[in-house]
Amino acid sequence: MTPDRRTLLHAGVSVTATLASASFAGPPTGAGDLRPSKVLLADDAESCAAAARDFGQIISRRPRAVCKPATSGEVAEILRWARQQGLKVAARGQGHATYGRAMAEDGIVLDLGALTTIHRIEPDRVVVDAGATWHTVLDATLARGLAPPVLTNYLGLSVGGTLAVGGIGGSSSRHGLQSDQVLELDIVTGEGVELTCSPTSYAELFDAVRAGLAQCAIITRATLALMRAPERVRRYLLSYPDLASLSADQRRVLAESRFDQLQGAVVPDGTGGWRYQLEAGVFYDGSTLPDEKVLFAGLTDKRETVSDLTFGDDANAFAKLEKLLRSNGQWFNPHPWLLTYLPGSNALEIASEVIAGLNGDDLGPLGRITYYPMFTDRCRTPLLRLPDERIVFPFNLIRIPAVADKANAERQVAQNRAIYDRIRAAGGMLYPVSALAMSSQDWADHFGPRWPLLREARRRHDPGGILTPGYDLF
Ligand SMILES: Cc1cc2nc3c(=O)[nH]c(=O)nc-3n(C[C@H](O)[C@H](O)[C@H](O)COP(=O)(O)OP(=O)(O)OC[C@H]3O[C@@H](n4cnc5c(N)ncnc54)[C@H](O)[C@@H]3O)c2cc1C
Incomplete structure (x- = not known):
């Protein structure tokens, strides 16, 4: 019987936890063992080298393994496991950061390239997985005569990647940044807890995640405002x-x-x-x-x-x-x-x-x-x-x-x-x-009066301090 992805994940997470370094650092142990599926936890040279590069081509930090979760539940399991192992984790959308911000030296890179589903389009909103590109979002919404009010100049960026920093475009004077057009976010905290946050539910987390440089949670799904698209x-x-x-x-x-x-x-x-x-x-x-x-x-x-x-x-x-x-x-x-x-x-x-x-x-x-x-x-x-x-x-x-x-x-x-x-x-x-x-200290100065919001969210939701080491925030 071919085990399904979830079985493999469970097997991989629990068994890798006991194999720990041997599983990662040692030679491949053969097809019959309980190593995680290649798709889910790949430690081959090619996957790790790809995750050690970004658009900036300046910084290179090699992870121990790359993971390609297909659901928010898988993101949560990997985060819980990484925390137990004391491994840092960085989400990677489309890899267009310029200074290693989606890298995790000797840790885990979560490649969100399999989380790309457009779940729902309504007249005023779209519900989309965070690994989808803005190109995918625009194509799907335009087919209904709708569009996000703010688009970045380049559409090959992921939804999660721009919401983690803000996301500015030519219409930002009228509509703010992309992070201002978010109605709700599904996230997984650094503790591996899945939550839905919005202005009325876990509002502090909602505020700490948008433009929060992925320091306390990973975004898995976003509900984004739409407007009627001009012709x-x-x-x-x-x-x-x-x-x-x-x-x-x-x-x-x-x-x-x-x-x-x-x-x-x-x-x-x-x-x-x-x-x-x-x-x-x-x-x-x-x-x-x-x-x-x-x-x-x-x-x-x-x-x-x-x-x-x-x-x-x-x-x-x-x-x-x-x-x-x-x-x-x-x-x-x-x-x-x-x-x-x-x-x-x-x-x-x-x-x-x-x-x-x-x-x-x-x-x-x-x-x-x-x-x-x-x-x-x-x-x-x-x-x-x-x-x-x-x-x-x-x-x-x-x-x-x-x-x-x-x-x-x-x-x-x-x-x-x-x-x-x-x-x-x-x-x-x-x-x-x-x-x-x-x-x-630079970051504390940068965030100024907002620094306590981010610091407190980090303390509460990523107490192991595993998320997104590439910014050197904490
Ligand atoms: C050609 C080009 C054009 C650009 N144009 C614009 C522009 O017009 N406007 C603008 O605002 N920016 C622009 N940018 C910058 C871009 O918005 C950021 O670099 C963005 O973070 C890249 O998104 P990505 O999907 O490639 O993310 P990645 O490089 O993969 O990740 C960037 C950061 O976001 C984090 N991240 C990724 N996905 C998630 C997630 N799901 N949850 C939490 N954190 C996550 C990563 O951990 C990392 O810290 C441009 C960049 C390039 C290279």
Whole structure:
């Protein structure tokens, strides 16, 4: 009789607990024994090497084993077992972290790639497993004419992976972060307890899990708000001679809510200088085109390009760049990204100062510095740290080096730290998907008044301190 997955898990968990190191470190013990199924607990070189890499290609921490749970119950059993063994555990969604945040040195990596089911779609919500990508979520909801109000620029990220950090996109001024659009979460705590949390049930855990860097629980399922999907998006790229004129127009269109999506960037122009661009999208249905006279009234831009795509194609536009980067190899180079938020009151000054210290080589020919204003009043996730102002500017160094140069990546990680220190001193905040080392004290400073919320949730729900060691929080 072929044992089912659950039998194997039970067998694996209980027997591996007694075999402990022999099971992990020793040679394969043959098909007839009670080692866990390969799918559930793989300690082969290939699985462990894959889990020791991420998109950042800077940090490598090799786990003892990789687990691919298919249910929340399996996540719970592995966590209980890992706690008994004193092993650290990290969830892995799509592996797009840039600094080893989904790794667990000599511990267990929980690959959530089998937890991808879309369970239910209702007019105002979707219930989805946390390992699903936003691409999968969007495809399924668009088929019903619905969409999540906030999408990241890249849809190949997992739901759990972005909810663990926040999840920002072009419509965040209107709808906050993805973590603000969560109605309910199914989680497994570090103790291996399965719970459903929401604003009305285990509310403290709900607050500690969203943007909580996976320090007290792993998300297995999320209920996310939906809106009616617009049919089309008309997208504009406006060009400016300098950062000041870009900022002025960005602030104006933000204040007047002219666009449904607003972003912008400073990009290397290939000759040692920069291009300053405002990127904005307007939603529309049928043949009712947006009134461009109103959209652009009083702006000082030189209009560069316009695209007009279905909502789904527009949301997936990053896929073109992904394809290019995969084909030229740059997807696999080190990516020492730095993501921050500047206070609106001094954003122009700080961004100008930082950009003056950078050159095109610091970003790579296809890299960019994201820079745009957003309102903060829709961002209500307690652990998402933003400067305490009505307007803040995401300011991100999206470095895409043309070559894989380890020494250069290390230099850029050090540069990230110096820039972060400058930004922090000016009242800015880190978006914790950045490539730089942070000490426990740095994190306590980062979370500031919210630190006790996270520390207490960790103490209560992951008393063994096993979850997500890659951030070095505790
Ligand atoms: C090309 C690219 C584009 C990006 N664009 C955006 C963007 O537009 N907006 C934005 O906000 N971010 C963006 N990011 C950053 C991205 O949101 C984060 O790096 C995110 O954490 C990656 O998700 P992932 O599924 O790849 O997670 P992983 O790298 O697998 O994990 C990241 C972290 O989340 C934790 N985690 C994963 N799954 C779970 C879970 N189910 N429960 C609890 N914790 C979990 C991991 O343990 C780890 O600490 C981008 C990254 C890349 C590489």
